[in-house]
Amino acid sequence: EARFVWGAVHLFDKFKTRFQARFDAQHFFDGKWAEQLARHARFDDSAYKLEPNLKDSPGGLRDLHTIHWIAQACGITGGWNGLAQANLLTRLEARRITHVETGLSGLRIHLHLLAKRREDRLAFDYQTELAAQLGLTATAHKRAGEHLMQGYYRAAKLIQRANDILLQSLRVRLFPVTAPPEPIDEDFQVRANLLEARTADLFKRKPDALLRAFILYAQRPTLAGFEPTTLRALWRGRTRINAAFRANPAHRALFMSLLRQPRGVTRALRAMHRYGLLGCYIPAFGRIVGQMQHDLFHVYTVDEHILTVLRNVRRLTVPEHVHELPLASKLITAFEKPELLYLAALFHDIAKGRGGDHSELGMADAKRFCTQHGLDKTDSELVAWLVGMHLVMSRTSQKEDISDPEVIAAFAAKVGSLRRLTALYLLTVADIRGTSPHVWNAWKGKLLEDLYKTTRMHLTSGEVAVPDTSTRQAEARVNLALYGLPNTAADALWQHLDPRYFARFDALDMAWQARMLWQRTDSPDAVVRARLSHAGEGIQVLVYTPSHPDLFARICGFFARIQYTILEAKIHTTQHGYALDSFQVMDLVNRGIHYRDFLSFVEHELSRDLDPARPIQAVPRGRLSRHQRHHPYSTTVRVETDGPGHGHMLSITCADRGGLLFEIAEVLMRHNITVYAAKIDTLGERAEDTFQILGEALNTPAGVEALVAEIRKALKQ
Template sequence: MQDALNARLQALIAEARQRLADGSAALRAAYDAHPRTSTVLEGRTRLVDAEVAGLWQACGMPANAALVAVGGYGRGELFPASDVDLLVLLPGTADVETRIRLSAMVGALWDIGLEIGHAARTVDECIEAADDDITVQTSLLEARFLAGNALLFTELEERYRAALDVPTFYKAKLLEQEQRYARFDDSPYSLEPNCKDSPGGLRDLQMLGWIAQAAGLGRNWRDLARRRLITGSEASELRSVERFLQHLRIRLHYLAGRAEDRLLFDHQEKLARIMGIGASANRRASEVLMQRYYVNAKMVTQLNTILLQNYGTVIFPGRGAAIVINPRFQAVRELLDIRHEDIFERQPSALLECFLLLQQRSELKGMTARTLRALWINRNRINAAFRADPAHHALFLQILQQKRGIVHAFRRLNEYGILSRYLPAWRRIVGQMQHDLFHAYTVDQHILTVLRNIRRFTMGEHAHEYPLMTRLIQVFDRHWLLYIAALFHDIAKGRGGDHSRLGMIDARDFCVLHGLDDEDTELVVWLVGQHLIMSHFAQKEDISDPEVIQRFTDIVGSERRLVALYLLTHADIRGTGPKVWNGWKGRLLEDLFFAAQRLLRGATPQQALGMDDRLEDARRLLRYHGLRPGVEERLWSELDAVYFMRHSAEEIAWHTRVLYFRPDSDEPVVKARVTEDEDGVQVMVFTPDQRELFVRLTGFFSRLGFTILDAKVHTTRHGHALDSFILQDPGGEARYRDVITLIEHELTAYLARPDALDRPSRGRMSRHVKHFPITPQVSIRADEAGRHYILSLTAADRPGLLFDVAEILANHGIRLLTAKIATLGERVEDTFLLSGATLAQDAQLLRIERELLQRLQV
């Protein structure tokens, strides 16, 4: 029977595949000519219905079985590359013949070009599966009869409805949404959001529809408006944002040629062009498109919150009486509620007071739907007169000074459009993308993340993560000033010009308007203007040089400023994205902080670097490890002051333990260990100096797939190289303890072969860099003392980049003393300290810069 069935289907499959292809092409042409979502969503549903029903008949499926569309297909919304979810409803256990026919039908559906998801169950099995799995329960909610036994389908519907526990369903969907939000960092504002599953995406709207259907509240937005669960204007807004997101997903599927719901950089510019969105004077078309997306996603999250609360009021009626808080507000079911519908009209200050109350009363979990609606409707009452009112200034400062809820308050202020009305400069950064390839969020979300990071420094539960920051902020008087600096540090992004300088103007205006005294105003304004300076010195300057520490300290000027800048810088770098911060950057900042602190407390530049203390600490560590006094002297006599300034006491002790008994070794000595934070590998290389050693080492590490975060190159008085590196796996997949022996063995053998040279592949260009290219920049200049030269370069990151730089320098006889490798997402900002006679010749200098630029081109 199976052979005969398959033979009969083969002729039908070819015809069905052609009809499906022709129909899909016709739908796309019709959509391109007149873009209406129904053209695709309903049109493709009808097209698939016909082919599915036809194959059901052709396969001779039993008359007492039923074919049912579920999920999005059941809802009648098939996007161009959506799966087709089917339920084969059986009256009882399937016999062998039914299983053969079902298998043939599913195979035929795949053969004609449909992505099929299917299940074959009895009614009892459906009810049992729905009881165990909220996903099955949801898909059955939208079940639609296609073919076969209609009575069996009716039985399923009736039993499903009878078994549906609406309160349990409601709670399960809320939990499901929370879990989905957590996967996407609780934000719709990532630079490459998922227009279906990210917060503010289509899934949020679909969830509202599912709960409404389950509770019998309606099947569309108009039904919800008729039941007064939303207003007529909100129903229109929901339909508008739904259409926008549907158009976006339809275009994405057509553009990618497959099921793709992520707004990847690869697609954003093309999508903008297809959707008729052009570039503006200061922004790419893709940035205009994405800002429009964020505005719509924000609307979805707001209306999602309002509707879910209104659903809860219907599903759980009469839970809790109102508790009066003051003449303007009350608490209803742990939510803040307005006592009068027109309270924001009569007393506009309540627009800020409601956020303050949420901070002050821990029992409140949010606002009622009518409060949120009134807040949104009346947000435009925050005008110039509102912003000039001293009472409102006091309220805003109170929000900043509360002991709890600061981050939640500012996220809500931003989400509900209050912050952009109160701080007009904020309006320009809402949803503004940052195409610098290391910020993972829009400007407004980055700022709020920095605010969150500073807030965490004050909280005991995070002290184990940030022990030094917690200690510093606990004794920092009026630490809420740091919140103001965080709010303004990037507020001028995208205006053109130096955003730090422009932000200083906005910060000063705010501080003066809000009555801050001169000292506090100057601190905030200085922090905004200098918020990048500490990371610059730590990552690009030689902070083992006393003159560098002195220059930095001269800029800072006071210990209060130093502490404030350190806290802000730490929070800022951590707030750019999950891949930017690492323990090495933290250690550089900490070293710079303590050196500057000692200098500000009266130490000399030499004392600030702690040379004497460092040597004493190193000796103490050697004694701890059982080495007798004096064993270090033979090795240390071959090392100069520069070595001891550039290495920590712990590193000096480690090198000494490995080398004290063989300071003249003719054989290469390689030692590796996991870094203290277990986020990388530290490698020490000791060998008689040789030509192009640094080039060879960078080639070796690149071949193993490691990125060099830090390199310290030193030559002893008796001609040995003592180099140390910090390595990291850029993919984050390496088990560092497992590679230590490999590095030690292979690198030792490699160095024993003087002619060996690992020349790494240049690697593939990142897709991010492809769409947002970085123009390489190279600068070589003498340091202030005129003894050495500093090479600064900026370029797109790729494998083998450091090898290329090292090779060019070696070819010109230039000696590399230190390398600081700052990788910021897809962007590198590297700094090298160099020496060599060639660098004093202008013509040679230009030639070196030109060669570097040519090699850095992606």
């Protein structure tokens, strides 16, 4: 680009002449193409960041500038109208892109003025104010800032499509393809490793080819994409996908055929989505395109999350990835009709943003779609049930005591069959892994796997899965013998434990605890032992000490100070007044410390902190992130009866921050509440914590209200 501003015009003309004489258009294209790839990589190739860069993100203004520059290198001037005159755009498309470019440029100017500096990132701090300046207002189910961002994401998607199509078209002008085409059938051929329609009017003559093109794309993994003319025709052909098209039985059969392909399903559906066809074929999907989820743990728009979950289900079928999730990979290979899982993935969040329960609304959408597409009653009901129940397994595994036979029996009753259990397990794994790169961990995987196996046992036997404690004890004794300990080594500890202990811990944990506490069962000093967690991530910590009221708060404070998060706590009190507590904890900052040194550090420092004579050390209060401040998540605190003889259940959902668990533990300590189990579920920037508690304050409504009020106050400060 060059513009004459001031000076001698003849010198400017001379400069342009010399520049054009030396200009290598092919070299320029290669350089700009590489530059764009590198720029996109800086943003993880995603246009859907929570705080996108208006200029440099994929789908940003720089993608439009790149089209202009390469078009000029090809001798096409005049901007979007010039591209229309060159038959690379229609007049309508040129007007739409001009409108989007003008809108983003204006938004960027507003952003600079609001920030009082050059600022191209649509940060949370500015989204609400920008929405107000542009006249956007909140509606029943969306904030004004969310309307702003959905408009931005849809604009970015349009720019991405235009960038794909136009750069490929310009590439062909600069690098003409001379290789002869390879015919596939009467309608399609492959040219230069790109799928090409054999006639320009194919999609007009045969609308079903709009779907057949993507089936061929799925079947041929070596294809690099679509030939530019064909790509433009596909994009323009999306308008043919109307109610009559969707009602055509042949078209419905083709879509199901795409889902049943042995390979390439994810990339084909992503391509359909990228070029606007998927949202036309499934209108409910089209409505959630670009819809952000400000729930503090999803980092993708709803449409991107859905396709990521679908990819995760498909990934389970790939032999190269079996090592990631061996059980899930084994189960999906034996699962009949995996396309049912893909449909459940497509519909599980499709009703978000409508108000009401998105699971129930999506369930109705899924049932209708499956019936229309020829699935039998059993299969249609399975898909709809999966959509309606897709949150249940994760909630059960992460919030309830899955060692409790009653919990397993209740969950098994909801599931009803082994086929449903397997399908729900596979969908749940894929869903959690598709929310954010930081939500899934090995511990959550182990909880889900344990819940699956225990429930499977219950469903196949038809009986309540009561733990065989005598077998566990026998296995623990065998394990102790491997370490050269006598057969009676565990008796000194076990004589002080009630049956509930043996139901909550497995044989390996019981053996480890007995070995660590051999000849220490009456120790006046705290015994702290740590080891790598058998879940595959984090560490397991054993605390054995004379019980005292502030013990849980001290332990929570210690891990908060060293920036470790507690995933689960099993807290047991022996019959002679000792606390026998087990904690699963994980590093929040991944410091890469040698594990032996760190285990020794935990054992020494935590033992010191548990001395009742020492004051409880303060924990610096964590600060809320900008995302949490600008998209506040409502705090809920509930206390419910946890069944006869089981005490109470305290459930807390709120924005996560450093020291949160310690603050809760301090409130419980002040109310003389004993925690005997805790499940700490951190979902991105949101905490969903569940505590099983006992205490006299819980015996009266006034006591419960006072506890809830103080917890709320602590969380708001």
